[in-house]
Amino acid sequence: xxxxxxxxxxxxxxxxxxxxxxxxxxxxxxxxxxxxxxxxxxxxxxxxxxxxxxxxxxxxxxxxxxxxxxxxxxxxxxxxxxxxxxxxxxxxxxxxxxxxxxxxxxxxxxxxxxxxxxxxxxxxxxxxxxxxxxxxxxxxxxxxxxxxxxxxxxxxxxxxxxxxxxxxxxxxxxxxxxxxxxxxxxxxxxxxxxxxxxxxxxxxxxxxxxxxxxxxxxxxxxxxxxxxxxxxxxxxxxxxxxxxxxxxxxxxxxxxxxxxxxxxxxxxxxxxxxxxxxxxxxxxxxxxxxxxxxxxxxxxxxxxxxxxxxxxxxxxxxxxxxxxxxxxxxxxxxxxxxxxxxxxxxxxxxxxxxxxxxxxxxxxxxxxxxxxxxxxxxxxxxxxxxxxxxxxxxxxxxxxxxxxxxxxxxxxxxxxxxxxxxxxxxxxxxxxxxxxxxxxxxxxxxxxxxxxxxxxxxxxxxxxxxxxxxxxxxxxxxxxxxxxxxxxxxxxxxxxxxxxxxxxxxx
Numbered sequence: 001x002x003x004x005x006x007x008x009x010x011x012x013x014x015x016x017x018x019x020x021x022x023x024x025x026x027x028x029x030x031x032x033x034x035x036x037x038x039x040x041x042x043x044x045x046x047x048x049x050x051x052x053x054x055x056x057x058x059x060x061x062x063x064x065x066x067x068x069x070x071x072x073x074x075x076x077x078x079x080x081x082x083x084x085x086x087x088x089x090x091x092x093x094x095x096x097x098x099x100x101x102x103x104x105x106x107x108x109x110x111x112x113x114x115x116x117x118x119x120x121x122x123x124x125x126x127x128x129x130x131x132x133x134x135x136x137x138x139x140x141x142x143x144x145x146x147x148x149x150x151x152x153x154x155x156x157x158x159x160x161x162x163x164x165x166x167x168x169x170x171x172x173x174x175x176x177x178x179x180x181x182x183x184x185x186x187x188x189x190x191x192x193x194x195x196x197x198x199x200x201x202x203x204x205x206x207x208x209x210x211x212x213x214x215x216x217x218x219x220x221x222x223x224x225x226x227x228x229x230x231x232x233x234x235x236x237x238x239x240x241x242x243x244x245x246x247x248x249x250x251x252x253x254x255x256x257x258x259x260x261x262x263x264x265x266x267x268x269x270x271x272x273x274x275x276x277x278x279x280x281x282x283x284x285x286x287x288x289x290x291x292x293x294x295x296x297x298x299x300x301x302x303x304x305x306x307x308x309x310x311x312x313x314x315x316x317x318x319x320x321x322x323x324x325x326x327x328x329x330x331x332x333x334x335x336x337x338x339x340x341x342x343x344x345x346x347x348x349x350x351x352x353x354x355x356x357x358x359x360x361x362x363x364x365x366x367x368x369x370x371x372x373x374x375x376x377x378x379x380x381x382x383x384x385x386x387x388x389x390x391x392x393x394x395x396x397x398x399x400x401x402x403x404x405x406x407x408x409x410x411x412x413x414x415x416x417x418x419x420x421x422x423x424x425x426x427x428x429x430x431x432x433x434x435x436x437x438x439x440x441x442x443x444x445x446x447x448x449x450x451x452x453x454x455x456x457x458x459x460x461x462x463x464x465x466x467x468x469x470x471x472x473x474x475x476x477x478x479x480x481x482x483x484x485x486x487x488x489x490x491x492x493x494x495x496x497x498x499x500x501x502x503x504x505x506x507x
Contacts, residue, residue, distance in 0.1 A: 034206050034286070038213035040336040042343075044221060049228035051350060056357060062233035063262040063361035078253035084238045086120040092127075093240055097247050100175045102137075102183040109134050121230050122237035125260070128226040129268060133183070135219040138197045140185040142211075145202040150291040152298045161185065174246030205287065213283050217276065224272045224350075227265055236261045239372055260372040263365065266358035267373050273351035280344035281419075284337035285426060288329040296321055314459025315507065316434040323427055331426030338422060345419035352392045359389055384493055391494035399474060402492035411488035412475045413498050423468060429505040433463025433479070461506060482506070 082090075092112065099105050112119075112127045113134070119127060140161055147154045165185075168177050188197050200207045236259040242249055250256035300313045300321070322330070334340070358373075367376040378385055394400040399414040423429060439458040444450050463479045476482050486506055489499035 031204075032206070034209055034213070034334055035336055037206060037210035038283075040339045042339070044218070048221070048225055051353060056353065059233075059262065059266075059357060060360060063266075063357070064364065066233055066236070066261050078256075081238050081240075081253065081257040084235065085240070086122050088119050089123045089126070089238075092123055093243060096176065096243060099179050101179050102186060102188065105176075105179045105183050106134065106137065106188075116226065121232055121234075122260075124226065124230050125232060125237065125265060125268070126239075126243075128223050128230065129272075132216075132219040132223050133180075135215045136184050138184070138186060138188050141187045141197065142199045143208070144199060146200045146205050146208055147291065149202070150295045152295045152303060153291050172245070176246055205291070209283065209287065212279055217279050217283070220272055220276050220279070224269060224276065227269050227272065230265060232261045232265050255369075257370075258372040259370050263358055263361050264372045266354045266361070270351050270355040270358060273347045273354065277344045277347035277351060280340045280347060284334060284340035284344070284422065286329050286332045286334060289327040290330055293322065293327050293330060312454075312456075312459075314434070315431055315461040316459035319430045319434075319461070322430060333422060333424050338420075341419045341422045345416065348419070349396045352389070352396055356389045356393060359385060388494035391492065392497070395494070395498075402489055402495045404488045404491035405493065406491040407488075409484065409488050411485040411492075412473060413485075413489065413495065414472050414474060415498055418472045421471070428465055428468055431461030431464055431506070433461070435460045435462050464506070 085093075095108055099108060109131055113131045116124060116127055116131075143157070147157055165181060168181055189195065190197055200211070239258045239260055241256050241258065297313070297318055300317055321327075359378075362373065362375045362378065363382060365371065365373075365375045367379060368374070391400065391402060395413065395415045398416050399412055401410050401412050403410050435457050437455055437458060439455055440452050441455045442450050442452050464482055466476060466478060466482065469482055470476050473482065473485050476485055483506065486499060486502050489495040489502065492499075
């Protein structure tokens with residue numbers, strides 16, 4: 001079920017990254033603002049679980065003690081694993097393996113949501129991550145009117161869904177996976193009204209962004225709050241891979257079961273908070289016009305069009321399109337946008353904190369196939385992983401000097417400022433000056449003959465708004481300094497969280 005949630009998140013993220021086209025034919029009823037459809041509300045913060053160094057220290061101690069109680073894999077058989085599963089977990093497993101339809105899946109999730117507080121910790125951990133799937137019921141069906149006016153986006157998302165369907169039939173051909181795919185892809189009857197589930201209005205993509213604010217983010221917040229309160233510091237709990245591979249799988253105990261505990265809880269929280277951070281950031285900026293914008297840029301590359309001339313698509317062409325009047329609202333900070341970026345920052349801090357706690361405990365976990373979170377891929381790289389988390393934690397506190405492990409150059413980044421006082425318009429971060437040297441150059445060869453060749457640097461960005469960038473990179477005094485900063489961040493441990501998004505505005 002957790003993987004169905006991942007599929008739904010991927011589809012929604014694909015839409016967010018290329019959606020929200022403006023439609024000149026939209027009716028007045030579709031012109032509501034995001035603040036009207038999904039006003040910012042921070043009342044949830046009063047009851048959200050807190051975080052403190054003392055709490056982290058207590059958690060680390062509990063994880064350390066738990067890891068000391070580990071067993072040798074040869075001591076574990078089916079009787080051992082089954083004996084560690086709570087009766088409630090076994091009952092849930094039995095019910096889940098009987099699911100054959102989307103309606104049965106929804107009924108199971110609704111019941112699990114209602115009874116969450118009465119469950120033991122092992123089942124709570126699974127249910128907390130599965131219940132958010134309910135927010136995505138029918139998401140593919142609901143998105144159709146929004147994307148079908150843009151051939152590029154419609155084709156890309158439709159292809160993704162079809163690939164998921166085909167891969168499911170090949171690798172996970174179970175009734176439960178079919179029910180889960182139907183759950184996120186098909187229309188359904190609303191239980192409360194008995195009417196057909198509503199699709200997002202055509203030409204009013206702000207409704208999709210409101211859906212993210214009103215439904216998806218609250219569902220993930222509840223999931224995180226629940227996992228914060230779960231205590232898995234006792235004996236290890238047990239996951240049964242039959243929940244993933246269905247009836248008929250694993251005729252023996254070999255490879256069937258996995259142990260999970262505090263390390264896995266912190267891992268789940270790390271990813272949940274990272275998703276919340278990204279969704280809150282996406283909720284801060286208007287994406288109006290992005291579907292049409294992406295379609296127009298796609299035509300520059302030759303997609304959905306016939307090129308009369310192949311000359312590449314340098315930054316100068318892309319940025320000119322992005323800054324055209326038709327897309328004036330794209331990338332503009334909403335009136336309540338800063339509140340959302342500040343929430344995004346808080347969730348990013350939580351993600352880094354839980355990731356660090358997970359890593360400190362995992363270093364003491366032996367390489368073994370019996371754990372849900374296997375440390376074998378990370379333990380040989382303890383030095384770089386330690387440095388990544390060290391830099392990430394520093395960046396969570398404020399301005400941080402990042403050192404290139406390639407050249408030993410340094411660059412200072414103030415990531416916190418970007419979220420506390422974000423840019424008013426993301427378009428301002430793109431280049432304002434470009435390489436204007438001739439697109440075709442002439443080279444004189446040894447025999448004095450001359451030949452023309454393409455100048456591949458023509459149209460690249462050469463100048464940026466340094467006044468804006470200096471707020472977030474204090475050492476930057478020129479566009480050359482900015483390019484050097486991007487290079488250093490790409491070569492620093494943990495600074496990829498800055499380098500990758502920054503590259504989008506520089507290349």
